[in-house]
Amino acid sequence: MDNCFYLLKKPEKKPFYKIFAGASAGFINGLFGGGGGMIVVPLLTCFLNYEKKVAHATAILIILPISTASGALYSIFGNLSVKIAFPVLIGSVTGGVVGALFLSKTSNKTVGLIFAAVMLFAGVKTLLF
Amino acid sequence: MIFGLIISGIIGGVIGGMGMGGGTLLIPLLTELFGINQRLAQGLNLVVFIPMSVVALTIHFKKRLVKTEGIILIVLFGLAFCVLGSFLANKIESDILKRGFGAFLIIISVFQFMRTVKN
Numbered sequence: 001m002d003n004c005f006y007l008l009k010k011p012e013k014k015p016f017y018k019i020f021a022g023a024s025a026g027f028i029n030g031l032f033g034g035g036g037g038m039i040v041v042p043l044l045t046c047f048l049n050y051e052k053k054v055a056h057a058t059a060i061l062i063i064l065p066i067s068t069a070s071g072a073l074y075s076i077f078g079n080l081s082v083k084i085a086f087p088v089l090i091g092s093v094t095g096g097v098v099g100a101l102f103l104s105k106t107s108n109k110t111v112g113l114i115f116a117a118v119m120l121f122a123g124v125k126t127l128l129f
Numbered sequence: 130m131i132f133g134l135i136i137s138g139i140i141g142g143v144i145g146g147m148g149m150g151g152g153t154l155l156i157p158l159l160t161e162l163f164g165i166n167q168r169l170a171q172g173l174n175l176v177v178f179i180p181m182s183v184v185a186l187t188i189h190f191k192k193r194l195v196k197t198e199g200i201i202l203i204v205l206f207g208l209a210f211c212v213l214g215s216f217l218a219n220k221i222e223s224d225i226l227k228r229g230f231g232a233f234l235i236i237i238s239v240f241q242f243m244r245t246v247k248n
Contacts, residue, residue: 018202026207030214032230033171034153034178036207038237042244050196057186057194064182066207071175073215080172087131091138092145092155092177096184099143112245115144115154116238122157123234126227129161 017047022062029063030070036063133163138177145181157234160227167227168218 021043029036037059044055074080141155155177159170189195218226 015202018199019206022203022206023210025203026210027214028233029175029207030211030216031218031226032156032214032233033168033218034156034174035233035237036211038153038241040203042240053194054196057189057192058196058200060182060186060189061195061197062200062203062207064179064186065204066211067175067178067182069208070211070215071172071179073212074168074172074175074218077215077219079168079219080176081169084134084169085173085176087134088138088141088155088159088173088177089180091135091140092142093138093180095139095142096145096181097142098139099145102143109245112241116242116245118154119234119238119241122154122161123231123236123238125161125231126157126234127231 014048017043021047025063026066029066030073033070033074036066130163134159137163141174141177142181145178153234153237156230167223167230171218171230 021040024043025036025040028039040059040062041055044050044059045052050058071080137155137158140158144154153174155174156167156170159165159173160167165173186195221229
């Protein structure tokens with residue numbers, strides 16, 4: 001499955017790719033409290049030849065312990081409060097269910113484009129204002 | 130304020146439920162719309178991810194979409210480096226961290242756009 005036409009992949013470097021994938025996803029996860037999944041998925045498909053769906057699913061399994069560790073650290077450093085987390089948790093579980101139902105009804109391309117646009121907008125606003 | 134947190138959670142959850150790595154939008158939602166501190170928003174995003182991912186994983190496991198073989202190395206290095214990242218996040222000045230995150234979002238959005246268009 002060649003997902004990166006511009007890169008030369010060497011099978012014997014697999015452990016290195018894994019280390020790089022883990023390290024970068026973990027670092028971003030700790031530094032930014034998220035986004036690790038978006039880094040690890042292309043690394044899995046591109047360098048480790050995961051199928052796209054498997055990459056997405058496995059990425060969650062990889063990021064879960066990492067997020068837990070980061071979350072614990074954030075909590076220890078006082079950057080997290082259960083009191084504030086609770087309403088967000090409730091909202092997100094509800095939203096998650098709604099989103100999952102929604103997913104079957106919209107085209108991937110539309111969602112992907114809207115997502116990119118919103119992220120771009122959010123990024124610009126966060127960076128500049 | 131609580132209302133804002135719930136709403137942000139819902140929106141973040143909807144996007145996450147659609148499989149779009151939704152957590153990433155929760156943070157700017159919290160910081161830009163509700164003025165929540167960047168570090169706190171990041172911490173919230175981390176926590177929120179946990180229950181959602183457990184649910185998602187049970188579904189993915191049933192569909193046999195999860196490849197567990199050989200991921201220990203990835204996870205180990207992930208854990209090691211997330212410690213480094215978390216320490217840094219705690220040390221860097223909040224405003225700089227926030228803007229750095231903004232830049233990160235922009236970069237990711239470009240890749241996301243390229244990925245979507247490629248298909």
